[in-house]
Amino acid sequence: MGRRAIEHARFLGRWVAGSAYPPGVPWPRFRKPAPKEDPDVSVDDPRLDGWETVSTFEDRPTAVAWRDRLRELGVAASCVADRPLDRFGRGDVYLVVPPDQWSRANEIVENLE
Numbered sequence: 679m680g681r682r683a684i685e686h687a688r689f690l691g692r693w694v695a696g697s698a699y700p701p702g703v704p705w706p707r708f709r710k711p712a713p714k715e716d717p718d719v720s721v722d723d724p725r726l727d728g729w730e731t732v733s734t735f736e737d738r739p740t741a742v743a744w745r746d747r748l749r750e751l752g753v754a755a756s757c758v759a760d761r762p763l764d765r766f767g768r769g770d771v772y773l774v775v776p777p778d779q780w781s782r783a784n785e786i787v788e789n790l791e
Contacts, residue, residue, distance in 0.1 A: 718738060731772045734770060734772055738767035745773055751786055757771050
């Protein structure tokens with residue numbers, strides 16, 4: 679097939695036997711995998727060792743909701759557990775913040791309760 683015929687076929691939107699992919703098929707992309715997100719509740723995370731506890735919860739959904747609310751208000755908050763939670767997400771979950779943000783976080787939690 680000559681060059682002119684190939685260009686004409688591409689113009690018409692037909693797949694030419696010499697091309698690698700038919701029109702409309704996306705080229706493969708070699709992307710890096712997405713970075714892993716931090717877990718909702720960290721278990722024995724050494725990065726959070728010096729952080730202060732603001733409140734204690736008995737289940738994951740409640741603790742994560744409070745953590746998200748503090749983050750919305752500009753406080754760097756995380757949820758920590760001493761041991762893994764059960765399959766229902768229950769256990770002792772601690773809402774922790776950096777020491778310099780403890781008083782602000784404590785005011786927010788007390789006023790929202």
